[in-house]
Amino acid sequence: MSDVLIKLENIEKSYTPGEPAAVRNLNLEVMRGEVLVLVGPSGCGKSTTLRLINRLIEPTKGKIYLNGEDVTDINGSQLRRRIGYVIQQVGLFPHKTIAENIATVPKLLGWKKEEIDKRVDELLEVVSMDPEVFKDRYPKELSGGQAQRVGVARALAANPDVLLMDEPFGAIDPITRDRLQNEFLRLQQDLKKTIVFVTHDIDEAIKMGDRIAILREGSEIAQLDTPENILTEPADDFVESFLGSGAILKGLTLKKVRDIQLQPITTLKAPVLRDKAIQSINENNDSFAILLDHNDHPLRWLDERALNRTNQPIEKSGRPIAVFIQPEDTLQDALSAMLQSSVGMSVVVDRRGKYLGCCTIESLAKLLVHESPVK
Amino acid sequence: MNNESFFSSWFDYAASRTDLIQEGVLTHLLYVVLVVTSATIFAVTVAVLTRRNRFFKELSLAITSVFLTIPSLALFTIFIPIVGLGFTPSFIALFLYSLLPILRNTITGLESIDPNILDSARGMGYTRNQILFKIEFPLAWPVILAGIRVAAMLTVGIAAIATLVAGGGIGDFIKSGLARLPLPNSLEAIWTGVLLSIILAFAIDSFLRILKRISTSKGIL
């Protein structure tokens, strides 16, 4: 089984003869299981290149190989049923329910009804949407983020090996986009699909890609390498200017919270007596403690002064903990969380919300200095 | 003329001619059903075939629009030298009239579909035919149906003229009433014709409304 899943060989796409081609003599290999990001300025041809892979656009010259098989001339519709396709505007069919939307390709491939129903439920769970709630709803009832989740589910329905994504998170608000990106990365860890991802946002490329192809006009590859290598050794001026300044900050998206050493902080489990709380804080020489509930979920920051205000019950003392980060979150998320918190550190919890430890700015800095992604 | 006595004589008139009324209404209904069905099939086919070519699209719209401009009496009678009297010339005229509303709405309906939907459909592996029948028609259907409604209403109204070319229908009442004025029952005949026409129009319109509700996906209502 070869490692190269997709191969574009000498691909050219030209619309009007005499005018420069949209895609010029492109040679590209996508490895099995990797996320390859195509990134570049507007009009460079990245979307065109993506759509050449599933032949929504037919190449004027060259060959396309999928898992060793020459698919340049086979029936287009049949090829596309083997490849997942997600676009920015999602394109859900408004006259079909969510379940029917997701079931599209399995139905085209002739799956049995029970298999399809099971798969629909499965996929909705995978994209964190309750099947019972959403199965029979219609696209017009969904928010942007929900719609795109369904779009991803729909693309995964027939379990394709390859997923093509064209600026999938582009039309979504930044907060939801961030969340979707993180969820997607978690998903990819489990599914290990081969993904070609198009974006114009270099930060998204760095965050999402195992390898990045920075494209010039005509879909000419300026540099194709891992994010770390590109950040540390940009190939030429074009790449450098595309990366923009702040390579170090961009590097923050490459490392995860789990790489940081977590600080132990005094924790108190509710219900707890006020005096005991103050005593614990002093004993450990901390400035404050974290109040946990019976499930070990962090509730509040408790400092000594707040505790000394005896007119308030302990459950209302101090400040509520509003921001949580998880081990899979990036250092960028961690930094942002720490800056938001009033105490300069952020609480780390696991997937179920259980307290794991605290992340301080000092420990972040230590990680960056010792293992700096940028030399 | 005393209103009360008019109503009662009218009622007598109508009640004693239920078979005539039935015949007239059925003929009229037949016109509507046959014309609208065949016009829909023809117009939708033309719309689908010409939608990618701007010239032919505009040409078909222009030609069907000319049909609608030609006055009804003229269009009903102009083919008589070729096809004779009766049902045929009436059908032809009504058919030609119904083309534009349905054609125009079908074209508009198909063109107003969000291209992203069509792109994702292609990207998922639908063939062009599958896209037309499973995506485009269902989504354009409400608009097409609106055009069908216009065509149906037009047909109900204009088909009254069929009586002038021996084509039958509700117009028969009006003609016979007019011919016999001011003899007894002539006014009743005329009003019967007018009223039946209105009632039939209302009935067909209601039917189409219900049809719209049950045949349109909830996701796009």
Place this chain on the structure above:
Amino acid sequence: MTSQAKTAKSRFNYIDNLNLIVTPVFAAILIILAATVWNYSEFDQTTENILRPSLLISQLWETILIGILSSLIVIAVAVPLGITITRRGYPGLKTFLVDSLGLAQALPAYGLIVVFYTFLGTGMPTAIYALALFSLLPVLRNTIVGLEQVDRSVIDAGRGMGYTNLQILFKIELPLAIPIIIAGIRTAVVINVGMAALAFLVGAGGLGETINSGLKLNRPTAIFIGASLVAILALVLDFLGALAEKYLKPKGI
């Protein structure tokens, strides 16, 4: 590159004005057909009588007269009425009128004319009033829609500059609504001239008389000539209306 752009532009205009071209082409075809039939068929005595040129011309004139007069009445009534309705916002009435156009299309013109006849007797006025009523709704609807679709912000700007309501009506709203109103008038004229063919039913003459004679006396030639004349008349008027629409549009819309 420039020459490519120029040819693209002129081809562009040609396709867009297809409407304007097809109508006169059809009219021309009909004229040729009618002329051919006129010249090359044998007229028997009856047909000769029906198709006397002097008779045809006076009927033509009657048809035009009925059509134009009823259209004038419609304009005189529908446009002010439309303006009034949109002034004080009678929203219920507005929607009712706009929506009911659908059902109103099903009104049999034939029936309407005959009913008017029973109230008003024979003669041109009967036909004129019947037709006026028949085409009232489209013009009214177009007036309302045309005025409603005027961009509110333009009206606001006018008010802000100190225009009175009357000035706004005449200097802003009406000019901007003219294209749609004219479209409605054009439809009314075509409908009315067409329906004027039925005027013979109420003894008001018109070209329908020729067709009717042809039907009664079983003379296909007469039927055809009569029908062609009516059709040609309608097409010519529609063409003129289309020209009016195109060239009466305020520049800049």
